[in-house]
Amino acid sequence: DTEVTQTPKHLVMGMTNKKSLKCEQHMGHRAMYWYKQKAKKPPELMFVYSYEKLSINESVPSRFSPECPNSSLLNLHLHALQPEDSALYLCASSVTGSDYYGYTFGSGTRLTVV
């Protein structure tokens, strides 16, 4: 299995809703990442997990809450989002946080906040 699987593929949520994005990989990678990508822009790093511990938080608002329950699974909990949070949310993984092999990306969750 050489894939990163993200669910759901599309999500529409109201500003008072609570929802979660899920990311799963079975490649034995020990680093996992959340990126946010707005239209026509490059991905922007949000969080990095290394060996199931949060190692980097790029000053992301607390309405985004990451969780890494085990080495294969990464969640992003969403609460009280704003319309400007609408974007493509990408999950990625790598062998370790300090390797140079590159990342494997999922296909993303397209989030619309109404």
Next chain:
Amino acid sequence: AQSVTQLGSHVSVSEGALVLLRCNYSSSVPPYLFWYVQYPNQGLQLLLKYTSAATLVKGINGFEAEFKKSETSFHLTKPSAHMSDAAEYFCAVKTSYDKVIFGPGTSLSVIP
């Protein structure tokens, strides 16, 4: 701080013509550089990477890139463009803090 720039937000080539996408990096230490491709409504896919083993790096789908320290460049090339190459291309650098930072991207169009 380490960063990458990509000259040309949009490049158009004819089918069968040479593809050249430009990337320049800024780094005080030997960089680790990557090219990723993103097709519409998809995630990013690694095309190739430079990790100091060789200056000419071959990747998937016929792409290659040459690391030139004197020019601080890592340009992506493909001898003959195919319609399926139309996509967004991102150059990226791994920073000393184990972050991967992406350039602004270049949108490649292939004209039949």
